[in-house]
Amino acid sequence: MAVRQQSEGLCESLAVEDYCIQPMVDASPPKWHLAHTSWFFETFLLKPYVAGYQPFHPQYEYLFNSYYNGIGSPFPRARRGLLSRPTVAEVYEYRQHVDAAMAELCQQADADSRADVLLRLELGVHHEQQHQELLLTDLKYNLGHNPLFPPYRMDLAAGDGAATEALPLSFTEIAGGVVSVGSGGDGFSFDNELPRHEVLLSDFALADRLVTNGEYRQFIEAGGYRNAELWLSDGWAWLESSRQHGAGAADGGLGDGGPLYWRQIGDSLCEYRLSGLQPVDPLTPVTHVSFYEADAYARWAGARLPREQEWEHAAGGERVLGNFVESQRLHPAPARAGRLAQMFGDVWEWTASPYGAYPGYQPLPGTLGEYNGKFMSNQLVLRGGSCATPADHMRASYRNFFYPSDRWQFTGIRLAADR
Amino acid sequence: MAVRQQSEGLCESLAVEDYCIQPMVDASPPKWHLAHTSWFFETFLLKPYVAGYQPFHPQYEYLFNSYYNGIGSPFPRARRGLLSRPTVAEVYEYRQHVDAAMAELCQQADADSRADVLLRLELGVHHEQQHQELLLTDLKYNLGHNPLFPPYRMDLAAGDGAATEALPLSFTEIAGGVVSVGSGGDGFSFDNELPRHEVLLSDFALADRLVTNGEYRQFIEAGGYRNAELWLSDGWAWLESSRQHGAGAADGGLGDGGPLYWRQIGDSLCEYRLSGLQPVDPLTPVTHVSFYEADAYARWAGARLPREQEWEHAAGGERVLGNFVESQRLHPAPARAGRLAQMFGDVWEWTASPYGAYPGYQPLPGTLGEYNGKFMSNQLVLRGGSCATPADHMRASYRNFFYPSDRWQFTGIRLAADR
Amino acid sequence: MAVRQQSEGLCESLAVEDYCIQPMVDASPPKWHLAHTSWFFETFLLKPYVAGYQPFHPQYEYLFNSYYNGIGSPFPRARRGLLSRPTVAEVYEYRQHVDAAMAELCQQADADSRADVLLRLELGVHHEQQHQELLLTDLKYNLGHNPLFPPYRMDLAAGDGAATEALPLSFTEIAGGVVSVGSGGDGFSFDNELPRHEVLLSDFALADRLVTNGEYRQFIEAGGYRNAELWLSDGWAWLESSRQHGAGAADGGLGDGGPLYWRQIGDSLCEYRLSGLQPVDPLTPVTHVSFYEADAYARWAGARLPREQEWEHAAGGERVLGNFVESQRLHPAPARAGRLAQMFGDVWEWTASPYGAYPGYQPLPGTLGEYNGKFMSNQLVLRGGSCATPADHMRASYRNFFYPSDRWQFTGIRLAADR
């Protein structure tokens, strides 16, 4: 109930209009997120486990299915922003209907189904947390592409703190060998974190801090976006197409390209944050870059991106603390000194690892098997969570995944190197 | 002020969400129409004629410019539905701001500018009436493509009246000769209706009533949508592409194609109206067909579409009475008996005439010259107004124009024949 | 037989490779033209009128059908350049096979069918002449877009002659009134030139010469391609899209846009001709411009394009003499002095008239009815023939038609004005 309430709390400052916009195909309207997370509980818990359950509306099974072909052909993703009905108020009623039925189910589930109900309930809660982060990043895309640059909230935690000069870039050396990765089975994990298994790593080094806006700006000013030899072939094609169409890397209006929300306003280099348009702070980690940009930056810097197993092995001993959504900053905090600083929170860290199945991977049985497994192609793994992730949603084995050109999440860069 | 109020009156039954949706690039959100019509007055009246006028918002000049390059590069049309801000409430405030300044200008315009002010005021009023019709048809596209088929209003004027059997199709014979067409200069007209000029017509005949749903259904059932020889080459290409993509002629989900809002619901052939989903009435004029469909139907029926000069000459003697927006039906009325019935109102009648300049045509001076003249290519003329047109907006010389594949207006078919 | 031989004569200088290329969807390979014109005779003459006719190859009916749905679904137009087989040699065998059967048919056609055979034979000959012109312009598109700029022939009639200074632009005044247009039935005409009928024209004036390269260059240098107010809305959209994609108006590599074959080579403004790359001659008529460009130029020059009836009325008294394909120049000749000079030949003259049916128009019966009638939408009429047209193919009533963005024909501009 707390997680359900958090979804609604994120929307408190929204105008009704803000709930309805889908500014690009991947950025669903907040209204849709509120409905779909309810659909998830209705579909996977209430319908199978509540005898005589009355769905809130017969068409919602179709309208709010995201991608579960096992449930039927979903309403087309690209049209989620073209539904003025149900209204926002009706979606909130839907949530209440589902919440009430869930509360009753939790109290009344019989012994036979209780274990299954709890497993699916837990999954649904983590699913809702994922959509909380998407709700924020999708909304940022909407507001950040409106020429009025309206802030999401005026009361977000203040700026970039005490850092006043650039930190040197140091690396932590990490010994290779046979190490274990994947969820150890203590606490919740998604199926894609399983099974825990051994991998053989070479010695490597991992940067102690994230790449900053200041460094990234040097990369741009050194002609990084015009130098094909720094880029993967598909990345260069993406870049050239972006520039031709004023989209993608060139979306922000910087001629050559730049992070998604950077804007040249007169003489001033600004970025849109959820608190509104602000000057780019050179000491803060760069965010909203694609894998292609992260990879090109790393090559320019004479380094590389970490493999996901390296990242997980390095992070395994760290406590999961950081700038998560609870800090109400909704933006990365300035780069900090210290060993492997800011591994968790702030920005999702692109890894060099394509998203695939661990050896022995088994998707969940039935339609829930579509949750993760079918996306195991063409995407890259990101690690560590961001300033928009709920803190208790994160762990060292967590595998997020996006396409290499995606930039609307809070994505960032940590360098690695061979040893 | 009455016309300005009518725009807002049309929105009384809307939810805030309904104001924001752009279901296809041509169908702008109601919020945009309310703002753009105010922009028109602000741009062409208040800014040039009110000393020291304070625009409501500095960015609105850009955001709500439709297509006047003389004012600057407009905000991209395809993104009108991606602006959650300004909110609906802010747009209403904008309207009040403009209305107040207009009221003051009307009282205070000095002798020098008074004539110009009145001319532009009149133009702005007719402009707003055009957008009232578009607001309704754009909204219909939104609601009619929502799987929930929400009605726009529950209290629209009732059904299809007393007609109980199909009327025979008779023609009125009209003698040719040198006739005058174009606005006679009595009362307002757009520049594209001028100058009044003479044309030479052959003898012809014009159908006394519109083509009905029942007749159009026979065309479909006779394989009209599968018979290439009935279609213009571009029309056939449009049809094949529509079917391949489930859009255009095949948008309605009928396999071969059909009018835009026809839907096969189980065994029942229905159509979406602004009052909701209803059975297709065979005695009511068919509407929401493209020029290509109208042309193919006419060929199948052994007739042709009228030329715009024929239509105007025939209609010149008729009074401008009919089923306009004021009848609060918002749907064509059943076909009526009589000579040249339903020439005005009900449905826009496709003509065979490409939209072009009359001999001696002069666009308005300055940026207002972009109002009509620059669209004189690739479009066809439609005549007579529809059930969504304000009655006092219509006249025999009125030239509406749309692309041959456009179907979201209340478009229909009246047959003509050579004699 | 002479016309058939002319088609092959045009190909004498080609390499086998040149026969196979389709450099854009509208520009078919020469091999295809040679085969399709034979297909036309085979389909419309040999199969219906020669008892026991053996088609050359069973698949050619499908492969070389251009757009006659009555014959069956044609091989996709966009893939004409993807057929390495049949080989060029096989296509020439196909031509011989058809020619032999045609020769026999001409001698042996019985009395009953003789009239029909002759009509279709005549149509086929004119059809082949149309494809001779297309073969040249399609080939020009291929060679002119090859970075090597290979000439089609080295022995074309020499350059631009004696003109050494720009001619002033004079107009011939022409009285309006009721005039007759369309083919008078003396000699061959296509169905779209019929029936001859009366139209009412106002007084007008027609330029005595064509717009020259020098004038057109002034238009460009005056910013014509950057000034939206000169352009039709669809033309401006075409222009902006062209520039974004480096195609269309910007195809030639001139930044803002320019005629299709203009190329900036270092400091020199050149154009590709069928004789190779040459400097742009200021005194020669501009060619390879779209309707949109012709229309914008006319507006910039304070004039307009002629209506097709004006053109035909003015040209009706002229003899059909000019720079046609027989002059072996394959490029417009320099502008000449005199009354209504160069009305025929040199360049097709864009008119302001959308291509449509004359009053009382009847397409040919049967599948041949697809020849012209089904294209009567979205295209504009051009008049007068070009330097690639056979001289005996032309007449004052001849109506050519292309889409407003088409530029690969020898299209040009003659100005008109109201009086």
Add this chain to the structure above:
Amino acid sequence: MAVRQQSEGLCESLAVEDYCIQPMVDASPPKWHLAHTSWFFETFLLKPYVAGYQPFHPQYEYLFNSYYNGIGSPFPRARRGLLSRPTVAEVYEYRQHVDAAMAELCQQADADSRADVLLRLELGVHHEQQHQELLLTDLKYNLGHNPLFPPYRMDLAAGDGAATEALPLSFTEIAGGVVSVGSGGDGFSFDNELPRHEVLLSDFALADRLVTNGEYRQFIEAGGYRNAELWLSDGWAWLESSRQHGAGAADGGLGDGGPLYWRQIGDSLCEYRLSGLQPVDPLTPVTHVSFYEADAYARWAGARLPREQEWEHAAGGERVLGNFVESQRLHPAPARAGRLAQMFGDVWEWTASPYGAYPGYQPLPGTLGEYNGKFMSNQLVLRGGSCATPADHMRASYRNFFYPSDRWQFTGIRLAADR
């Protein structure tokens, strides 16, 4: 010189027309392959190492650059089939020019550069062998999509041999552990096979034979192409888009989809081979399937695709013998019995491994670094070579890579399983 001659030998049966066609963007014309492989030697050997070398043509550096941005912006890949010039004969002259200069260089290279020259010469030879295979598969795409289905050669090695009944599917069990993969440095390898390194494998099993046409047909008949739960999400999207556009999986005209060259001809299921159209042989390995299809098949069969390290470890002990281009069959041979049969030759075997950098990978220095490294995203590794690969081009560590939807190579399926 032998390898250079083999390229030309592959073209002996071609008509001039066959050299020129680019039937899809990835399938370059044979003429281009012959020129580009010469360009490679000219660019990377002759220009840097032959003092005063005269390039054959100044524009060829641009025209025949494939993707080396370090050399300059290449001629657009999609237009390779739009160049009728240089002619085929000129390309052969180009080859002779390059060959002669190469021969001279080999004899005269001085001691300083000799090692470099030999390294680049060896690379160029392997490069040319890669293009020999592409030349055949690109040509197959051309001929196999021509409705005439012309054979490439009539004299290819005969059919499918003695196999008369389906072989049972057995697996070889392979123990995991720390194993070495990558080139051992004995003999030539590409940079992407280096460095040799250790990986940790779990126990696994590998099928002893390839999946056959008969098995694949069962998959289709069991509804495999209609069952979303078998497919990766991107694969399902590819499949639905293919069906909508009659391309990709539905290219072959089978309703639901099927291998690239399968064709339903009346009652007979055929496939296009380089020897012409023939019935699908159920005992022959299926070929021309995408990764998505291979992956879906494996899931349907209750198995999975092997990882590339598993494949290499299993194949490491096998001799590199098989049905390569030298067998002049140019089609997979029927499935054979035995342990790990047909690992080399016949078909490239899709692995589950995204193509990426080995730990410690270093691309070649300079522009040659673009050869392999920049393609390390979005592609999958294939192993083992095919019936179109030169035998001496193959080795166990060889990594081929294609996009998951690519099907025009001789791609096939070997199953693997966890143990």
